[in-house]
Amino acid sequence: MxxxxxxxxxxxxxxxxxxxxxxxxxxxxxxxxxxxxxxxxxxxxxxxxxxxxxxxxxxxxxxxxxxxxxxxxxxxxxxxxxxxSTRSLEVEEKWIERFQEHFMMEGGTSPSMLREIYRxxxxxxxxxxxxxxxxxxxxxxxxxxxxxxxxxxxxxxxxxxxxxxxxxxxxxxxxxxxxxxxxxxxxxxxxxxxxxxxxxxxxxxxxxxxxxxxxxxxxxxxxxxxxxxxxxxxxxxxxxxxxxxxxxxxxxxxxxSLADDAYRAALVGNAGYHTVMTSVISGRPARCLANRYTEVGRTIHIDEVPAYPVAYDLAKALNAAAKRNNRTDYGAQWAGQGAPLARRMxxxxxxxxxxxxxxxxxx
Ligand SMILES: Cc1cc2nc3c(=O)[nH]c(=O)nc-3n(C[C@H](O)[C@H](O)[C@H](O)COP(=O)(O)O)c2cc1C
The missing domain is CATH 3.20.20.70 (Aldolase class I)
Known part of the structure; x- marks a missing residue:
């Protein structure tokens, strides 16, 4: 109809x-x-x-x-x-600088500039x-x-x-x-x-x-x-x-689903019990499994975070660098509070x- x-x-x-x-x-x-x-x-x-x-x-x-x-x-x-997004080059430069040590720890190179990755x-x-x-x-x-x-x-x-x-x-x-x-x-x-x-x-x-x-x-x-x-x-x-x-x-x-193995395992494991609403990953509030990235974000004021989805460009780059080291604790593993009830089938x-x-x- x-x-x-x-x-x-x-x-x-x-x-x-x-x-x-x-x-x-x-x-x-x-x-x-x-x-x-x-x-x-x-x-x-x-x-x-x-x-x-x-x-x-x-x-x-x-x-x-x-x-x-x-x-x-x-x-x-x-x-x-x-x-x-209304972009601020100053905020973006400081953001790149803030995460430089994390890129270094993962053996990656931090981006020289950020992009508005979605239209x-x-x-x-x-x-x-x-x-x-x-x-x-x-x-x-x-x-x-x-x-x-x-x-x-x-x-x-x-x-x-x-x-x-x-x-x-x-x-x-x-x-x-x-x-x-x-x-x-x-x-x-x-x-x-x-x-x-x-x-x-x-x-x-x-x-x-x-x-x-x-x-x-x-x-x-x-x-x-x-x-x-x-x-x-x-x-x-x-x-x-x-x-x-x-x-x-x-x-x-x-x-x-397109979720990778680490995401699925985290969702139905202990990590599923801990979700947080955070803006630091993408620049907009989103609920995800708590991880290293959200932990860093706990002390950051929203004014310091680049606009959506510019911030997400850096989060994706850092996750990619960490994944090359088989580390998945920077990933944006979006999940709701009901995560422990998810079923694999x-x-x-x-x-x-x-x-x-x-x-x-x-x-
Ligand atoms: C992994 C993930 C990605 C999502 N992406 C979108 C999206 O692209 N568009 C959208 O409208 N909502 C998106 N949402 C939000 C959902 O539409 C919906 O509000 C949410 O999943 C409902 O809560 P629940 O996850 O507890 O079932 C997403 C949710 C999750 C978990």
Whole structure:
């Protein structure tokens, strides 16, 4: 079913409008989600997703065509809508200097300058053309919204639009701009916080509180994200009003994810019990497994950190140098607070398990 450009979607209509059976959305995870993962989730009746935020248009097109080869089912394509960074050469130079000793310890060379490694969708017409050409059933925005004419063009193409929000004000802005449904991202969530402007105070709402605030205040479907790891969690959040649940961390240890061995081992090992919200890795707040990098970051003030995603350029270079020494404790191992509950299995099997648990929990 195609949604008329100007109509809204009711909570109970969301799954039918998208054309899926199950209220289980796999979170788009740039660098971790793969066409195989998205296809397995969509093929099982949920909504698979590709995170395109860190990809240029050629890589994105390649991933999308692989996904389309693997499935005819609906899927979600996700883009980052951060405001292009305001850079400070002084901050960047000091940042490089600060991490010089770490590069030396790892036998690497620190970069002489940093780059803005990803282009925001708000300034990426090529990516917009690709989305309009592909016409996925769903497009989702993270870190904010694109311009209203872009939203209108995507809606007019029959695409259902979702946006991650972290409080009521962001939710109201997203609905007024024309998104069909909201992803209520709680503070427990793994990966980057979808907060529109990280320089604003963050109320750090939990998934349960945010979901209820949004469902009580707004007449659009709410998809809950953050700390949901099993069917019992999906049932609980739906009882609180969510139309569906979006799970990220639960899928990281699946065979089809792009997470490397060290990341998977850390997630399901002792490290999984310790996550931190930090801006030092990429320049924006994100939750990851605590490691050497986050430890260094504990004493750093946000004003000293280069803008997103410029800071991430250095973090990636340092991780690459450390990895050459078989050290993985500088890696950006994004994970939510539910990490210890992650299960290592193929995504299709995880979907079956989630459905069984959900059925048992809802009777
Ligand atoms: C490894 C990882 C990467 C992520 N990358 C993205 C992304 O590219 N786009 C996005 O909208 N959300 C991203 N997120 C956030 C998810 O959309 C979602 O909010 C989060 O996974 C929910 O919390 P959970 O991890 O506890 O399930 C990412 C999350 C993780 C764990």
């Amino acid at each position: 195609r949604v008329h450009p100007m109509t809204g979607i009711k909570r109970q209509e969301l799954l039918t409008a998208i054309g899926i059976r199950l209220p289980i959305f796999q979170a788009p995870m740039a660098g971790v989600s793969s066409p195989a993962l998205a296809a397995a989730v969509s093929g099982a009746g949920g909504l698979g997703a590709l995170g395109l935020g860190a990809s240029n248009v050629e890589v994105a097109a390649h991933m999308i065509s692989e996904l389309k080869e693997r499935t005819n089912c609906p899927f979600n394509l996700n883009v980052f809508c951060h405001q292009p 925001s969708f708000v300034a990426n017409e090529e990516m917009m053309r690709l989305l309009l050409a592909v016409r996925p059933r769903v497009v989702s925005f993270h870190f904010g919204l694109p311009a209203v004419d872009v939203i209108q063009a995507l809606r007019a193409a029959g695409i259902i639009l979702l946006c991650s929000v972290t409080d009521l004000a962001e939710a109201q802005t997203a609905v007024a701009a024309g998104v069909h449904a909201l992803i209520a991202q709680g503070y427990e969530a793994g990966g980057h916080r979808g907060i529109f402007d990280p320089s604003h105070p963050d109320d750090q709402l939990t998934t349960a509180a945010l979901t209820q605030i949004l469902t009580r205040s707004l007449d659009v479907p709410v998809i809950a994200a953050g700390g949901i790891m099993n069917g019992e969690g999906i049932a609980a959040i739906m009882k609180l009003g969510a139309a569906a649940a979006q799970l990220g961390t639960a899928f990281i240890a699946c065979d089809e 193929p995504a299709g099997e995880l979907m079956r398990t989630l459905v069984n648990e959900l059925e048992l929990a809802t009777g």
